[in-house]
Amino acid sequence: MSESTGAEAADEIFNVTPERDPVEAAAARVARLMAQPGLAQAQGFEVVQAAPGEVTLAVSARPTLMASRVQFHGGALSALAEQAAAMAAATVLPEDKGAATVSVIVNHHRAAVGQRIYALARVVSAAPVMTVVEVRLEAESFGGRGPCGSAQVKLRTVPAGHV
Template identity: 30%
Template sequence: MSTERNPPSLAEAVNAKGFGAAAGFRIVKVEPGQAEVALARRDDLTQFFGYFHGGVITALADQAAGVAITSGLPKGRIGVTVELKVNFLSPADGTELVARAKTLQMSGSIGVATVEIFTGGDKPERLCAFCTATMRALDLPAEFR
C-alpha cells in the first residue's frame, strides 16, 4: 500500500459537493490527521432560541472528523462515519462555529477522532460541544481519484 497521504486539496473537493457545500462549511486548515472547519451563522441554521441548531453542530463535527481522518489516510482512501457522539456544553450563540478535529488513532481500516467545536466570531471563542467519531477507511469514489 502507498505511503503517500491524501493532499489537503481533497478536503476542498469533497466539501464542495452535497451537504457540506449547501450548509456553507469552510475548510480553514488541513494537516495530516488534523482539520479545522468553520461555519458562518445564518438564520436557517438556528433553532427557536436563535442558537446554532444541534444538528448543524453535529454535522460540522462529522465533517471535521472526516477531513482529519481522511487527511492521514493513504492516497485514494477516505474516512466515512461509523459512529458519532456529541456532548453539547453550552449554547452556540456566536456568529461562527469552528470545529477542530484530530485523529487519536488509526488502526487498520478504523480510526477515532476527537472534535472540539467552538462558538465565536463576534465574541471570544468558547467551547460549545465535544465530539468523538469513529470512521472507516474506504476507497475514494472514482470522481475524486
C-alpha cells in the same frame, strides 16, 4: 534488501516527495473533497486549516442552521463535527481510501451562541480499518471564541469512490 526508517515509511504513506509537502497534500485533498456537492457545500462549511491528521472547519450563522435567533441548532454542530472528522481522517488515509462514519457522539457543553461555529478535528487513532477522531466545537461571538461542545467520531476505511 534495505529497511526503511519510520520517517521514510510516513513519507511513503503520505506520498511525500521533494515537491509534495505533507501539509500541502492534506490541504489539497481536503479542498478537493469539500468542493464535491453535498451537505458541506449546501450548508456553507468552510475549510479554515488542514494538515495531516488535523482539520478545522467553520460555518457562519444563518436562519437554516439556527435553533433560535441566536443559537445554532444541535444538528448543525453535529453535522459540522462529523464533516471535520471525515476530512481529518482523509488526511491520514492513502489517496485510494476514504472514510465512512460508523458513529458520532456529540456532547453539548453550553449553548452555541454566536455568529460562527468551528470544529477542530484531530485524529487520535488511525488503523487500516478504523479511524477515531476527536472534535472540539467552538462558538464565536462578539465577546470572542470559546468551547461549546465536543465529539468523538469513528470512521471505517472504505474505497475512495464509496463515500
